[in-house]
Structure formats: C-alpha cells, structure tokens
Amino acid sequence: MKTPLKHIAAFVQTAHSGSFTAAAEQQNVSPAAVSKSVGILEQSLGVRLFNRTTRSLSLTAEGEEFLNQVRPALEMLEAAADTLKAAQSTPVGKVRISLPAVIGRHLIMPLLPELHRRYPNIQLELDFNDRVIDFVKDGYDLVIRGGVIEESSLIARPLMTMTTTLVAAAGYLEHNGMPQSAADLVKHSLIARRFPNGKYQLWHFQNGQTIEPEQAVLTCSDPEAVLEAALQGLGVAEAADYLAQPYLDGGRLQRVLPDVYQKNAFPLVLQYPHRTQLAPRVKAVADFLVEAFQKSAG
Numbered sequence: 001m002k003t004p005l006k007h008i009a010a011f012v013q014t015a016h017s018g019s020f021t022a023a024a025e026q027q028n029v030s031p032a033a034v035s036k037s038v039g040i041l042e043q044s045l046g047v048r049l050f051n052r053t054t055r056s057l058s059l060t061a062e063g064e065e066f067l068n069q070v071r072p073a074l075e076m077l078e079a080a081a082d083t084l085k086a087a088q089s090t091p092v093g094k095v096r097i098s099l100p101a102v103i104g105r106h107l108i109m110p111l112l113p114e115l116h117r118r119y120p121n122i123q124l125e126l127d128f129n130d131r132v133i134d135f136v137k138d139g140y141d142l143v144i145r146g147g148v149i150e151e152s153s154l155i156a157r158p159l160m161t162m163t164t165t166l167v168a169a170a171g172y173l174e175h176n177g178m179p180q181s182a183a184d185l186v187k188h189s190l191i192a193r194r195f196p197n198g199k200y201q202l203w204h205f206q207n208g209q210t211i212e213p214e215q216a217v218l219t220c221s222d223p224e225a226v227l228e229a230a231l232q233g234l235g236v237a238e239a240a241d242y243l244a245q246p247y248l249d250g251g252r253l254q255r256v257l258p259d260v261y262q263k264n265a266f267p268l269v270l271q272y273p274h275r276t277q278l279a280p281r282v283k284a285v286a287d288f289l290v291e292a293f294q295k296s297a298g
Helices: 005-017 020-027 031-045 061-088 101-118 170-176 182-187 223-231 241-250 280-297
Strands: 050-052 057-059 093-099 122-128 142-146 154-169 190-193 203-205 218-220 236-240 253-255 265-273
Touching: 005 020, 005 031, 005 061, 020 031, 057 061, 061 280, 093 101, 093 280, 101 122, 101 142, 101 223, 101 241, 101 280, 122 280, 142 154, 142 280, 154 170, 154 223, 154 241, 154 280, 170 253, 182 203, 190 223, 218 223, 223 236, 223 241, 236 241, 241 253, 265 280
Parallel strands: 093 122, 093 142, 190 218, 190 236
Antiparallel strands: 050 057, 142 265, 154 236, 154 253, 154 265
C-alpha cells in the first residue's frame, strides 16, 4: 500500500515542532488536518508513531526509528527541488541558524543588509542560543559556535579567530592604580567569565603563569556582561577584542598588562551536517558568511 508523501511530511513536521498546532502553522493547514494525516500514516504502517495526551505529544520508539529513516529522504527531495529552483532563479526558501546572542548582535546582524540585497528570496530565522543542539531534532540548517569543535560528523568552516584582551575602565585604574605585574592582580577586583560546564576562563601570562579568577567580585556567563561590568568600573576583566575595541579606541577602557598578558584565542566556526547535496539556499548563506568574514579579516 502506497503512503502519500503528504502524510509522511506531516509526521516529520509534527515530530520537529512538537505539536499538531505548530506543525499546522508551518504547513498553513489546520491542526485537525495534520492530526488526520498522521493518523492515516499510523493506520497504513500499523504502528503508533506518537504517544498522545491532552497536554503533550511524544514519539514512540517506532516513531523515532521511522523519523530517522524518512528524514534523509525528505531532505534529499527538498534539496532536489531547491536545485531545480536555483537553476531558474536565485536561491529561495528559509534558512534556520542557531548562534550565540552576542555573536549574532555584533558580528552577524551587521552583515544581513548585504545578504538580503544579494539573496532577496531567502528568509532567515535566527535562534539566539549557545546550547548544544541536535541538527536533526532541532531542525537547524546552520550553526555558528565559538571554540574547538570535536564533532566529526559535521562540516566546520572557520569564520574568524576571536581573541581576548585584559582591560579595565579608565576611572577604575585612576582610583586603584595600574597593575605592574600579574602578581599585582590579587590586589585588584577581578571580573570573571564562567562557561556552562562550570570552568572559569583562565588568564594567561608570559612564563606560563595562569590565573583562575575564581575569587572574582563578579562572575558572568555572558561575555557582553563581562565587558559591561568592566565599563562600569567594577574591576579588571578579560574581554573579547571585537567587543572591547570600540571602547579602547574611545578611551573608556585601557589595556592592562599588555606586555605580559597572552591573549586567549577561540575559533568561530560555521557548522552544518555532511550532506551529499547541500540545499542551494543553505549553501548560499554559508558561502556568503565565510566570504564576509574573510573580507573583514583582510
């Protein structure tokens, strides 16, 4: 018995979105129509794909297995359709990107006007988060992350190397004095950054000396908050160069121990799954971002 593709598409969309209502909004149909399609598919297969309650919807073990098998096929169909469209016109469709909020605001948003001018038929959906994501379950096309990427199943294209600098507000240094050595930092108020895994970002100096600012007056998980704390005169902080540079140029911040401090360096990478045929809309955005960062570095 042949199963209409629309029923399979309704199932996959429901699995991705987590509800019939959300899936219906994506497909521009009623929730009842989506529920009916999934029901017909279940009847055709002879298995229950979802566990349903009045408040939740979750995949059964059979549903998980079926999703893993049909999703690549649907992606190939979507890529094939996009390829045909691209042959006749410019890339078209939605591209979903997951990226850290601070990266998005300061490094990606300024690029969007040019991206839109070049590809007016592409709709971007930016999800500002820094969590570990699952491409399959979360439905992203591209992910931007900072740090060393060890996931071998993903293509990782470098965008830039993010470096850090040790800074403090001019007013703070005027009141507390400029540190003359790394050892002097114990006499100062320090602002620390802690990663989601609980580890502090270490400060490195010449001769292999390292400081873990665990006794900081303020600890933040967000790099932009670390910078703001330094601007407010709360103490000495290690800040990302791309965030701190405008305030260094304007005189609100000053570099601390520039002769002995060793910058931290973190790669910023663009990731996407290995695919035999990357959709033109996704490839266009990926190539644009890589090109834009290369021009900026040059």
